[in-house]
Amino acid sequence: MQPEPLPYVPAAPLRPAPAEADPVGTSLSTRVIGYVVAVVLGFLFGALGTVVHQISVSVFGLFDLPVGVIIALAATGLLLAGLRLVAPNRLAALLSGVALVGTVTLLALPSTGGSVLIPDSTLGMVWLIGATLVAVVVLAWPRLAGGARRV
Numbered sequence: 001m002q003p004e005p006l007p008y009v010p011a012a013p014l015r016p017a018p019a020e021a022d023p024v025g026t027s028l029s030t031r032v033i034g035y036v037v038a039v040v041l042g043f044l045f046g047a048l049g050t051v052v053h054q055i056s057v058s059v060f061g062l063f064d065l066p067v068g069v070i071i072a073l074a075a076t077g078l079l080l081a082g083l084r085l086v087a088p089n090r091l092a093a094l095l096s097g098v099a100l101v102g103t104v105t106l107l108a109l110p111s112t113g114g115s116v117l118i119p120d121s122t123l124g125m126v127w128l129i130g131a132t133l134v135a136v137v138v139l140a141w142p143r144l145a146g147g148a149r150r151v
Helices: 028-052 067-086 091-108 122-140
Strands: 057-059 063-065
Touching: 028 067, 028 091, 028 122, 067 091, 067 122, 091 122
Parallel strands: none
Antiparallel strands: 057 063
């Protein structure tokens, strides 16, 4: 005995998929707030790095280890790399890098009283040039194509 054939039911017309809501974090206000936070972080890291870059620790009285400039450059790299990782484009990292380098450059200039925060020394030049190089390298680094993109 054969089973009874199913009745013919016409296929429903194809409808376009419903428009999906924007993924979290893509509204204009969220992006603008993110860019403002990136600029503020750039100013903050530039100012704090300028203040701490002169710190050094004596190692058994043999030499001075410049921990301040090492920590400041590492923090700069981590800030910009983190912004590159979480933002969908380079704009947040670019704004933060411009704010950081601008702050460092501004603080390198002598004030009206003649004092400077970044002296003309080896550590001062390493911080001044190093912060700029770190920003350029992180911003110019290509996005790795193999990784899956989160939305």
